[in-house]
Amino acid sequence: MAHDLFRRRPGSDRDGTLAPTLGGRLGPFLRPGWARTDAARRAAAALLVLVAVVMVVRDGREDSGDPVVVAAHDLTPGRVLTPDDLRTVDRRGAEVPGSAVRGLDAVVGRTVASPVRGGEILTDVRLLGPRLAEAAAGTADARVVPVRLSDAGLADLIREGDRVDVLTVGAARDTDASRPPTATVLASGATVVLVTPEQPSAARRDRVVMLALAAPDASAVAAASLTDAITVTLH
Template sequence: MGRLLSRGLLGRRRRILAAVLAALAMACAAIGLRPDTSSVTVLTAARDLPGGVLTAADAVPVALRPGTAPDGVLRPGTPVAGRMLAGPMRRGEPFTDVRLLGPDLLAAHRPGTVATPVRVSDPDSARLLSPGDAVNVLASPADWDGSEPARSIAEGVTVLALPADESGRGALIVLAATPEQAAELASAQSGGRLSITMAALRR
């Protein structure tokens, strides 16, 4: 009779243990299926943006899953109105520090690099560019007839931004230049016209 009692107690304990383990398994499964409600809110483009000066209506807050936001992303409350967008953005694309003209845009370049706006005579060639491209800048007289070659005044300079420009006078681009190159570019475009060719990126 003692053996039967022991077996009964052992069986009961096993049933209780099995029930506890089953409850734990169900709880773990429920936790695993529960949607992750945590998120990080960032500023994104409210519409397709061509570049140029931003307004407050150009940025909207959007919640992203943790780990999906890019480095340097701008959070709600960051002022963007009046700042210059470095290049075109698609609707829903997050704003980051390097997408806006300012000190952060030059952070990846050598100390002393300056953002230099120049106007090139051929807007069609400028439309082929994107921020990060490297270009060579050529200068020629305003009345250039092609009888003499244009002179190179800056080689392998990086395009920082392509601001929207409706002046109809060529195309405006912003380059990462040395102070010496910036002075040469300013002098050349004051009395002539500038053109560009694509350059291989320096490694």
């Protein structure tokens, strides 16, 4: 009995305190497989959540968007823009066309050249100006010329984007008054960029058709419109 009392218990040191045993040290590695698998799943799930949070924060910083000008409501051709027609919103870079308008000051007072839906990003080719003329006529020296057609009914038939030939219709200049008026082609392949809307009957005026032409043709059409009747034929 005395021998048993003084025998050191397994895992005890000389002063009787408990000490780590080999089994205790290897315990974590000897756990059942299901316990290790569950712990691994928890760690993987936590890592995925952390990665998702980092990506959301990063995307929010990188794709918060840049300010662009959009139509506050539907716009019709010929409308002169006011601040009430426009608003500024942030859009991500992938959604913004390269020619988007970035500030209200750049468009207030400009004339709308084609229908624009509410919320649509405004671009330079939606407004009368050099970029629209170049895009419509396909030449860097293009100009936009306003004309009033001798046959007002034609303005109801043509639309933005139509291609037309521009003609003058003058009276015969010889002594034979019985001869019909002569037509002279001033320009071929002009692009209609705007037809002003019809006015109420109380304030009705001749509608204006804006044509995009190369510079030499634009000058000829502008000069002829001061003295001669102008008409167009559609392609």
